[in-house]
Amino acid sequence: MKCIIVVNAYIRNKSQLAQAQRIAEELTLLGADCKIIKNINLAEIQLGKILAVKADLCVFLDKDKATARLLEKSGVKLYNCAEAMEICDDKMLTHIALANNGIPMPDSVYAPLCYYGDAQIDKDFFIGVEKLGYPLVAKKCFGSLGAGVFLIKNRYELENFENANKLVAHFYQKFIGIGGEDIRVIIIDGKYVCAMKRTNKCDFRSNIDLGGQGEKIEADGKLIELCERTAEILNLDYCGIDILTDGNGNMYVCEVNSNAFFAEAERVCGVNIAKKYAELIIASKNA
Ligand SMILES: Nc1ncnc2c1ncn2[C@@H]1O[C@H](COP(=O)(O)OP(=O)(O)O)[C@@H](O)[C@H]1O
Ligand SMILES: [Mg+2]
Structure with a gap:
């Protein structure tokens, strides 16, 4: 059984590599032909068809949804599947x-999509967010290791955060515990x-x-x-x-x-x- 473990093309995070190596080790012990590969040239579309690396299965440790979908559509079984990962x-x-x-789940208020850096934020939006009470938590939709998660203690911090992040998908959440x-x-x-x-x-x-x-x-x-x-x-x-x-x-x-x-x-x-x-x-x- 041919198995690929896909890591990010520009991998710097040692934990991701260690994770890939541990999974490869255990899959190999179970008899799989296992290889860790970077997410480079894994699949492309030629004459309207997907041409992808040959593998029976793939442990997909990257977060690249297009490559995940390309591999899946070409017949490679992904762990986790592309939709769940997305x-x-x-x-x-x-x-x-x-x-x-x-x-x-903690009560959450989504911040609307914004395309303009000079957009004025509606005061009603802040009033809606404040129903969560202070302190509240601001989260970027995409982020991990705590990097996109912030504590907001008052209206001043809320306005500053919203203004600085209005072009980035994010939401606000009730503080728990x-x-x-x-x-x-x-x-x-x-x-x-x-x-x-x-x-x-x-x-x-x-x-x-x-x-x-x-x-x-x-x-x-x-x-x-x-x-x-x-x-x-x-x-x-x-x-x-x-x-x-x-x-x-x-x-x-x-x-x-x-x-x-x-x-x-x-x-x-x-x-x-x-x-x-x-x-x-x-x-x-x-x-
Ligand atoms: N609503 C919340 N109330 C209190 N603490 C929170 C809340 N959301 C997140 N945290 C704290 O912040 C950490 C990181 O948040 P999380 O949503 O798990 O993002 P990440 O993907 O960065 O880990 C959590 O493990 C928790 O300790
Ligand atoms: Mg977390």
Whole structure:
């Protein structure tokens, strides 16, 4: 079985390469002919037809939706599938996909698309956003490792943020909990694998890259059910789900990572996540 693991063409992030190597290792142990390749010249359209690299399956660790769709349309099976990856890449699209399915999420207000740098923002928009209460959270739709997530404490900061970011897709969200805490849950093949609590004493964002510390936790039935249902709705083979909790025992899906880095979860929880992912890939391809 020929398998490619696709990483970004301009890869700099060591964690992405390490992730690719771990998955390759485990797939190779299961007998796959596995190769890590950069997203360069993987597919093109000639005479109206897609010509793509030959492979039975592809673990797609990039976020390049066009290449993902080209590979899929040429017959390569992708993990995760292109549509699921696209939806998860855009935090607001993830929220919309999960909405009306009984999945609790922080209240969110989308900022309208804007094409003009000198556009005046309607005061009613700010009044609508402020219903979330201060502090609130501003998020760019595309971003990871906490880089596009900001705390907004008052109208002055809200106006400044909106003006500076009006040309970029973003939204505002109710602040949940005490800050600097969330739970990362790994789901593979629709089933709960492990969970860790992430705590950051220096930042309201608990991402490991920003100094968050992981600690293994035993998820209860309610958390497992919420995360398995979330992965099912989004049609994900593999994902890491970020869960926020408030002081009243309520849980909220914060975001869903279709390419969640698993090194810290493997280390903290003592689970071979790469192996479980590789097993799912081989089993589903053989099915
Ligand atoms: N609504 C929120 N209330 C409180 N904290 C939040 C909220 N949204 C995000 N955070 C914090 O910021 C971190 C990063 O946000 P997240 O939406 O997961 O973006 P990223 O893709 O950058 O990880 C979360 O892990 C959490 O600690
Ligand atoms: Mg996150």
